[in-house]
Amino acid sequence: xxxxxxxxxxxxxxxxxxxxxxxxxxxxxxxxxxxxxxxxxxxxxxxxxxxxxxxxxxxxxxxxxxxxxxxxxxxxxxxxxxxxxxxxxxxxxxxxxxxxxxxxxxxxxxxxxxxxxxxxxxxxxxxxxxxxxxxxxxxxxxxxxxxxxxxxxxxxxxxxxxxxxxxxxxxxxxxxxxxxxxxxxxxxxxxxxxxxxxxxxxxxxxxxxxxxxxxxxxxxxxxxxxxxxxxxxxxxxxxxxxxxxxxxxxxxxxxxxxxxxxxxxxxxxxxxxxxxxxxxxxxxxxxxxxxxxxxxxxxxxxxxxxxxxxxxxxxxxxxxxxxxxxxxxxxxxx
Amino acid sequence: xxxxxxxxxxxxxxxxxxxxxxxxxxxxxxxxxxxxxxxxxxxxxxxxxxxxxxxxxxxxxxxxxxxxxxxxxxxxxxxxxxxxxxxxxxxxxxxxxxxxxxxxxxxxxxxxxxxxxxxxxxxxxxxxxxxxxxxxxxxxxxxxxxxxxxxxxxxxxxxxxxxxxxxxxxxxxxxxxxxxxxxxxxxxxxxxxxxxxxxxxxxxxxxxxxxxxxxxxxxxxxxxxxxxxxxxxxxxxxxxxxxxxxxxxxxxxxxxxxxxxxxxxxxxxxxxxxxxxxxxxxxxxxxxxxxxxxxxxxxxxxxxxxxxxxxxxxxxxxxxxxxxxxxxxxxxxxxxxxxxxxxxxxxxxxxxxxxxxxxxxxxxxxxxxxxxxxxxxxxxxxxxxxxxxxxxxxxxxxxxxxxxxxxxxxxxxxxxxxxxxxxxxxxxxxxxxxxxxxxxxxxxxxxxxxxxxxxxxxxxxxxxxxxxxxxxxxxxxxxx
Numbered sequence: 001x002x003x004x005x006x007x008x009x010x011x012x013x014x015x016x017x018x019x020x021x022x023x024x025x026x027x028x029x030x031x032x033x034x035x036x037x038x039x040x041x042x043x044x045x046x047x048x049x050x051x052x053x054x055x056x057x058x059x060x061x062x063x064x065x066x067x068x069x070x071x072x073x074x075x076x077x078x079x080x081x082x083x084x085x086x087x088x089x090x091x092x093x094x095x096x097x098x099x100x101x102x103x104x105x106x107x108x109x110x111x112x113x114x115x116x117x118x119x120x121x122x123x124x125x126x127x128x129x130x131x132x133x134x135x136x137x138x139x140x141x142x143x144x145x146x147x148x149x150x151x152x153x154x155x156x157x158x159x160x161x162x163x164x165x166x167x168x169x170x171x172x173x174x175x176x177x178x179x180x181x182x183x184x185x186x187x188x189x190x191x192x193x194x195x196x197x198x199x200x201x202x203x204x205x206x207x208x209x210x211x212x213x214x215x216x217x218x219x220x221x222x223x224x225x226x227x228x229x230x231x232x233x234x235x236x237x238x239x240x241x242x243x244x245x246x247x248x249x250x251x252x253x254x255x256x257x258x259x260x261x262x263x264x265x266x267x268x269x270x271x272x273x274x275x276x277x278x279x280x281x282x283x284x285x286x287x288x289x290x291x292x293x294x295x296x297x298x299x300x301x302x303x304x305x306x307x308x309x310x311x312x313x314x315x316x317x318x319x320x321x322x323x324x325x326x327x328x329x330x331x332x333x334x
Numbered sequence: 335x336x337x338x339x340x341x342x343x344x345x346x347x348x349x350x351x352x353x354x355x356x357x358x359x360x361x362x363x364x365x366x367x368x369x370x371x372x373x374x375x376x377x378x379x380x381x382x383x384x385x386x387x388x389x390x391x392x393x394x395x396x397x398x399x400x401x402x403x404x405x406x407x408x409x410x411x412x413x414x415x416x417x418x419x420x421x422x423x424x425x426x427x428x429x430x431x432x433x434x435x436x437x438x439x440x441x442x443x444x445x446x447x448x449x450x451x452x453x454x455x456x457x458x459x460x461x462x463x464x465x466x467x468x469x470x471x472x473x474x475x476x477x478x479x480x481x482x483x484x485x486x487x488x489x490x491x492x493x494x495x496x497x498x499x500x501x502x503x504x505x506x507x508x509x510x511x512x513x514x515x516x517x518x519x520x521x522x523x524x525x526x527x528x529x530x531x532x533x534x535x536x537x538x539x540x541x542x543x544x545x546x547x548x549x550x551x552x553x554x555x556x557x558x559x560x561x562x563x564x565x566x567x568x569x570x571x572x573x574x575x576x577x578x579x580x581x582x583x584x585x586x587x588x589x590x591x592x593x594x595x596x597x598x599x600x601x602x603x604x605x606x607x608x609x610x611x612x613x614x615x616x617x618x619x620x621x622x623x624x625x626x627x628x629x630x631x632x633x634x635x636x637x638x639x640x641x642x643x644x645x646x647x648x649x650x651x652x653x654x655x656x657x658x659x660x661x662x663x664x665x666x667x668x669x670x671x672x673x674x675x676x677x678x679x680x681x682x683x684x685x686x687x688x689x690x691x692x693x694x695x696x697x698x699x700x701x702x703x704x705x706x707x708x709x710x711x712x713x714x715x716x717x718x719x720x721x722x723x724x725x726x727x728x729x730x731x732x733x734x735x736x737x738x739x740x741x742x743x744x745x746x747x748x749x750x751x752x753x754x755x756x757x758x759x760x761x762x763x764x765x766x767x768x769x770x771x772x773x774x775x776x777x778x779x780x781x782x783x784x785x786x787x788x789x790x791x792x793x794x795x796x797x798x799x800x801x802x803x804x805x806x807x808x809x810x811x812x813x814x
Contacts, residue, residue: 046758048778051609061449063344063661071339254608285339290652294338 021192023227024263031227034185041184044223047215047251056246062286069282073317074112075297076281077104080313081139081270081305083118084334085146085238091126094119097334098130105314107330108321114310115299116169120145121162128166139204140167143194146208146237148173152190159197169202170194173237174221176211184224191228204270204303205230209248210240218248222255232268238305243273246287253291269296272305278316281309307334341654344661346448351435353442353525356386359394359548360531362401363541368394373550375524378445379658379667379702387524390547395516395556398545402487402514403562405542410514411484419470422510424537426463429456432533436526440498441658443525445667445703446621448659451498458783459502462801465785466510469806473511476803482810484512485588486564489557491578492527493570494520494669495624495725500569501527503789503800505544511809513565516545518557520570522670524548555581563587565809569626572723572749572794590798590808592626592790594723595751597772598744599629599780600734603638605756609778611645614729617754617780619653619707622668623727626795627752629780631720633740636733643711643731650707651694668703668726677705677726684710684719689730715746723749737762741769750792754780773799 022028030040064072082101084093098117105111116137117127124140131138140162144150150158159170172194178186195203205225209218225233233252235244249271260266269292275281281304288296296302311331318326356372358365368388375384388394410418429436436459437451446455473482488508492500497519508515519527531546547553551574558566558578568578569592582589599617601610617629634642658666668674685691689710698704705726713720713730720730734740744753753772755763767775773791776782783789788799798808 045605045607048606048609048758051606051612051778055609055612061453061661062341064341065344066342068340068342075339289337289339297338 020196020229021189024265026262027227031185031188034183037184037188038182041220041223044219047219049215052215052247052250056250056287059250059287059290060246060283062283064282064286070320072282072285073278073313073320076278076285076304077310077313077317078112078115079299079302079304080114080310081116081118081272081303082114082310083238083272083305083307085118085120085141089120089123091123093334094123094126095130098127098136100310100332100334101136102131102134104310105317105331108318111314111317115303118171118305121158121165121167124162124165124167137168138166139169139171140165141171141173141237143172145171145173146239148175149177152193155190156193156197159194163197163199163201167201169204170198171204171206171234173206173208174225176208179212179217179221179224184220188224188228191225191230195229202231203229204232204234206234206237206272208237208240209235209244210242215247215251218251219255222252223259226255226259226265226267230267232270232303234270234272234305236271236273236305238273244271244275246283249284249287250291253288253296256296257292266295266301268301268303270303270305275304275306276308277312281313341662343657345657345659346434346438346441346452346661348438348442348659351439351442351529353385353439357388357524357528357548359388359390359398360528360534360544360546361394361398362545363535363539365531370394370549373521375443375522377442377702378522378669379699381701381703384442385525387528387548390518390549390553390556392556395547395553395560398516398547399487399489399557399560399562401542402516402545405540406484406486406514409540410509410543411512413512415471415473415512418509418512419467421537421539422463422467422470422506425533425539426460426467428533428536429460429463433457433460436498436529438659439529440526441666443523444494444497445658445669447663447666448661449663450621455496455499458785459499462499462502462506462785466506470510473806473810476806478807478810479812482511482812485809485811486513487562488513488515488565488567488809489560489563490515490517490567491554491557491570492517492519494523495621495626497523498526498530501530503569504567507800507805508567508809509543511806513809514543516547516557516563518547518549518554521550558582565589567798567808568592575796588808590790590800591796592798592800593751593794593796594725595626595628595749595791595795596631596721596723596747597627597629597749597752597754598631598633598747598770599754600740600744600756600766601632601634601638601642602737602740602755602757602759602762603635604758605638606758606778607638607642607645610756611642611649613754613756613778613780614646615649615653618729619650619665619727620781622665622705624669624673624725625781627774627781628725629752629754630724630729631744631747632729632731633734633743634731635740636735639733646709647692647694650709653694653707655696655704655706656699665707665727668705671703673725674703674705677724677728680719680722680724681708681728684713684717684728684730687717687719689713689717689719715743721747737766741766745769745771748793749795751790751795752776
């Protein structure tokens with residue numbers, strides 16, 4: 001169901017009509033107890049692995065050419081969360097990334113800027129200052145990223161710190177240990193608490209699908225995160241292999257589509273990790289277009305978490321405009 | 335309908351294939367003129383005439399059968415099985431090398447989307463030759479007795495829905511088991527068979543082993559009735575199948591028939607809904623529904639009927655209908671004006687009988703033969719659209735309440751070619767498939783094919799099996 005049931009749902013991103021911790025109608029009572037929540041999540045339709053992978057593969061054969069390709073490349077650039085998440089990150093590195101984010105192609109001013117710069121929380125203020133006066137947002141990973149193995153108090157402090165440093169968006173990780181142990185309500189409560197700690201910042205909930213392994217788990221975790229109030233659901237940290245895959249994205253797109261049809265609330269999707277080429281990015285846009293629908297084809301609802309992808313998009317963009325490949329020296333090394 | 339992300343046309347180039355203005359018959363290793371009339375073959379997506387081909391006369395058929403007999407007696411029959419295998423491997427490789435050419439020509443002549451001819455028909459055809467090439471020198475191990483012997487000359491008549499693939503299903507097992515063939519392609523889709531004749535030349539296949547005689551119903555009748563044909567293999571309508579069975583009755587000829595179907599696709603309430611919807615779409619809209627094993631009757635458990643139907647309609651709304659050569663096309667053209675008339679007639683009868691017709695909003699090209707994907711709800715088991723084979727993109731939706739009812743309704747058909755079951759419960763899959771009277775039963779998938787898997791029907795869907803070890807038996811002496 002790709003139509004918007006609630007016309008205000010698009011404006012109301014991030015805000016919730018109900019009290020924090022209460023899922024939207026008609027699911028308000030599914031978290032009343034651990035058993036009830038488990039019954040709800042396990043009552044979602046299963047995902048047939050073979051069928052989901054075939055569908056993703058068939059959509060991967062779409063041939064996007066000429067004008068459609070030009071549109072897709074610019075759209076993909078505007079959806080990039082340009083990311084650096086290394087132990088070796090420095091203010092200098094973040095500033096250079098921010099410069100690239102605001103003007104990806106210095107040789108071509110018609111090139112759109114990216115959606116956000118994604119960094120560790122302690123560097124959010126550097127990014128914030130470097131991006132002042134632009135629409136590029138600052139996203140910070142938090143909650144003991146990437147493993148999420150810390151006490152809740154530490155995780156919440158991590159979030160508050162990142163928000164205080166100027167993060168517009170928080171990328172949290174769920175407690176995969178609790179999820180795999182079947183303690184769904186614990187995972188839910190933690191997301192609710194993080195959402196509260198975020199204040200005005202948007203919350204992206206990283207499921208780390210590479211550790212959830214099955215598509216049934218991916219679907220359940222997606223619903224769990226959406227019910228808990230996540231503004232976006234995100235596939236991976238990029239630190240675990242496999243990171244995002246097309247079938248995982250397909251299952252998560254079905255989840256955001258079905259969730260909006262049922263509740264009227266639209267949730268965004270961010271695949272992250274492993275998306276390196278223009279071809280990969282375009283396959284993702286096709287998947288969005290033909291699964292959740294065109295309503296998700298904007299940076300408000302779909303992001304691509306990536307680092308090296310941007311340069312390939314820029315090279316393909318130049319190729320499309322000039323008719324020849326310019327070579328790697330025509331895009332900046334970050 | 336405009337959308338944010340409009341895919342620009344992405345047509346496959348047709349310049350890769352060289353369509354000659356006219357074709358003769360391929361007899362005894364050479365293209366020769368026919369003694370009868372000619373007919374035109376058109377591109378069903380544009381009604382443009384592609385080429386003129388010969389209509390094989392009785393005399394032409396006789397010449398082809400004699401060539402096949404000679405080749406069987408002198409060359410192909412006595413040949414070392416390993417050497418026969420080499421020819422088949424060579425043909426399989428040539429099909430792969432020339433895959434794009436075959437795919438484009440198939441889409442031009444048949445109307446099917448290039449995505450299907452490229453990713454399904456041609457690779458599957460090559461796979462059938464590879465599979466059977468491997469059998470050629472291992473027939474002793476097929477469980478069909480020691481040193482099984484070929485039958486002789488096979489007369490084969492194939493349909494227009496998968497012209498190249500049906501050719502492979504017929505020719506590959508016949509040749510691997512040491513038979514020679516005379517094949518008549520369908521009247522509306524002769525071109526890939528004629529391109530295959532070129533491949534036979536390219537592979538240096540001895541003359542007469544494969545003969546291609548184009549034509550219409552009379553040509554087929556002459557072939558089937560020819561006294562020197564040892565084996566008749568037919569894929570097509572049940573009506574023609576009956577006529578062939580009558581014509582062969584009382585002779586020594588062996589016969590396999592692969593005929594129509596009206597398959598049930600059963601969706602239980604615990605099914606993986608998104609994949610089931612994909613399977614329903616693939617079951618009935620694959621190849622415009624021109625599939626004998628199409629899942630044309632959707633049996634959905636009443637408790638999930640509304641949910642499945644809503645998902646199905648949304649999904650059908652995303653199907654892309656149009657130019658078969660565009661790489662993004664999902665649904666191509668109906669193969670012929672005649673078939674379009676039949677689909678229209680049966681759909682109108684469906685409405686007249688009280689079923690509800692649903693079609694997505696879509697723009698169809700002005701020229702050519704087109705029919706939008708169609709779903710009938712409120713269908714009763716007594717309606718003709720629930721019983722007759724439409725052979726088009728038309729789905730009838732029925733409901734059931736219990737597993738017993740599902741099985742009873744699924745089996746309540748004069749056909750029995752295929753069926754599908756959708757449930758997350760493994761034990762239910764085993765219990766249900768055991769009770770379905772259909773030659774192929776798919777579980778949580780539909781329209782999957784493999785050369786190792788035998789294919790064929792129950793009841794009016796025909797007899798005999800094609801593919802796998804069982805398929806070899808149809809071309810070997812003895813009671814198997």
